[in-house]
Amino acid sequence: MADTGIVIDRRYLDHHTGPGHPERPQRIAALIDLIEDAGAHLARIEPRPAEGDELALVHDGAYVEEVAATRSRQHHSFDPDTPASPLSFDTACLAAGGVLSLIDAVMAQEVRNGFAFVRPPGHHAERERAMGFCLFNNVAVGAAYLRRHHGLDRVMIVDWDLHHGNGTQHMFENDPGVLFVSTHQYPFYPGTGALDESGRRDGTGYTVNLPLPAGCGDAEYAEVFERIVVPIAHQYQPQFILISAGFDAHARDPLGGMNVTEAGFAAMTEQILAVAKDHAGGRCAAILEGGYDLDAICASASAVLTRFEGQGEPAAIAGQSRIAPLTERFRQNHGNNWRL
Numbered sequence: 239m240a241d242t243g244i245v246i247d248r249r250y251l252d253h254h255t256g257p258g259h260p261e262r263p264q265r266i267a268a269l270i271d272l273i274e275d276a277g278a279h280l281a282r283i284e285p286r287p288a289e290g291d292e293l294a295l296v297h298d299g300a301y302v303e304e305v306a307a308t309r310s311r312q313h314h315s316f317d318p319d320t321p322a323s324p325l326s327f328d329t330a331c332l333a334a335g336g337v338l339s340l341i342d343a344v345m346a347q348e349v350r351n352g353f354a355f356v357r358p359p360g361h362h363a364e365r366e367r368a369m370g371f372c373l374f375n376n377v378a379v380g381a382a383y384l385r386r387h388h389g390l391d392r393v394m395i396v397d398w399d400l401h402h403g404n405g406t407q408h409m410f411e412n413d414p415g416v417l418f419v420s421t422h423q424y425p426f427y428p429g430t431g432a433l434d435e436s437g438r439r440d441g442t443g444y445t446v447n448l449p450l451p452a453g454c455g456d457a458e459y460a461e462v463f464e465r466i467v468v469p470i471a472h473q474y475q476p477q478f479i480l481i482s483a484g485f486d487a488h489a490r491d492p493l494g495g496m497n498v499t500e501a502g503f504a505a506m507t508e509q510i511l512a513v514a515k516d517h518a519g520g521r522c523a524a525i526l527e528g529g530y531d532l533d534a535i536c537a538s539a540s541a542v543l544t545r546f547e548g549q550g551e552p553a554a555i556a557g558q559s560r561i562a563p564l565t566e567r568f569r570q571n572h573g574n575n576w577r578l
Contacts, residue, residue: 242546243281243343243352245336246273250357253329255321256313260493260530261358261371268532269355269539276540280547283343283352285336288379293334295382296375296409298366305330305373316368330358330373337380337525344478344521345388351514351522351546353483353539359527361403361482362428370401370428377482377525378409381416384478391415394476396467396510397422398459398503399484399527400494402431402447406482412441417474419467421459423487423496424449433571443575446470448568452495454561456502459487461559463509466568470576471513479514479522481507485529485538493530500541505553507545522546 248270251263273280293302308314308322315321333356340352354376361377362370381393394417395410397403402422407430410416422431437445448462471479485503487496507524514522524542529535544550559565569578 241350241548242543243283243340243349244273244277245283245285245340245352245354245356246270247285247332247336249332250329252325253358254323254326259321264532265529265535266355266357268536272536272540277543280543281349283339283349285332285339285356287328287331288335288338288374292338292379292383293331293374295386296365296378301366305368320368320371320373322373326358326373333357333360334374334376334379337376337523338383340523341380341384344523350520351511353524353526353543353546355526355539357526359484360525361397361399361406361527362401364405364408372405375405375409377480378406380480380523380525381410385415390477392417392474392476394471394474394479395419395482396479397482398487398506399482400486400491400496401427401484401528403482404428404430407431407435407445410441411437411445412439414441414444417444417446417470417476419446419448419470421448421450421462423452423494433567436572436575446572450561450564453497455489455497455557456499456505456555457557457559458561459498459502460505460555461561461565462568463506465565466572466578468509468513469578470572472516473576475517476513477518477521479510479518481510481522481524482527483524483542484527485535488529488531488534488538490531490534491529500537501553501555503538504541504545504550505555507542508553511545
């Protein structure tokens with residue numbers, strides 16, 4: 239069994255967002271160059287388009303048809319940030335389906351873990367609405383697919399993208415079968431993800447928001463993972479972990495205000511993989527979300543892949559965290575539902 243699989247495909251370049259848009263095809267082109275240069279030992283997994291019934295696990299059927307209708311339009315905008323071109327629907331189906339291809343490979347023990355380098359990203363997409371550069375919610379489709387088609391009872395989603403994954407939260411906020419944990423810059427787009435948003439009804443406690451102020455870096459993220467994310471994950475005992483792996487919290491990113499480096503992403507990956515090893519047989523899949531500086535995306539993705547492969551020295555985190563009082567607030571708030 240190969241240890242790590244990857245999904246990457248030149249067809250992900252076919253979603254055109256227009257001149258000057260940060261979510262541009264070059265994001266995937268740079269990653270393709272990275273993989274071709276250094277990733278020959280990784281197991282390549284062929285993506286397939288997600289079917290309508292698979293998208294309907296989390297999206298309204300009429301909304302899927304609305305996105306499909308953009309095939310006949312030279313240009314369409316769902317909102318000022320979220321355009322579509324004639325091939326955008328097919329590309330978005332291939333993005334969601336690429337995640338499913340990776341999940342199937344992990345579940346079949348063809349690979350232990352993997353990374354789906356797909357676009358457009360997904361975690362802002364709501365059940366009936368495109369937003370924030372996202373058409374279909376790739377990670378949510380994956381989580382629902384694990385529950386429905388692979389029969390898992392407990393799936394964990396860790397979203398470390400700079401922006402809060404509003405769509406993912408809303409799709410699972412009533413469901414204890416999906417634990418959604420998000421670190422994100424707050425207040426910031428899309429305005430959701432406050433500390434007191436912790437799920438509804440049967441899902442109360444299974445939404446864990448960790449809103450961070452601008453300026454946080456490796457030491458702050460490491461503290462939050464060590465004191466909050468990992469203890470909750472061990473209590474939940476996930477059978478599969480999905481990572482909404484946005485790299486826009488990187489210090490170089492033009493849209494964000496965080497100071498995470500490759501070492502920070504590596505450290506978070508190490509902690510997530512340790513949980514996956516303890517409870518999920520190592521089963522873990524990362525899905526590309528945001529990240530708009532090409533050098534930062536490539537360096538961060540390489541750091542994550544190195545840890546997925548079990549290589550590299552343990553990540554060294556420089557400096558001291560400056561958010562101990564905030565972390566204590568997190569502990570007190572989420573301690574209502576978890577032992578922290």
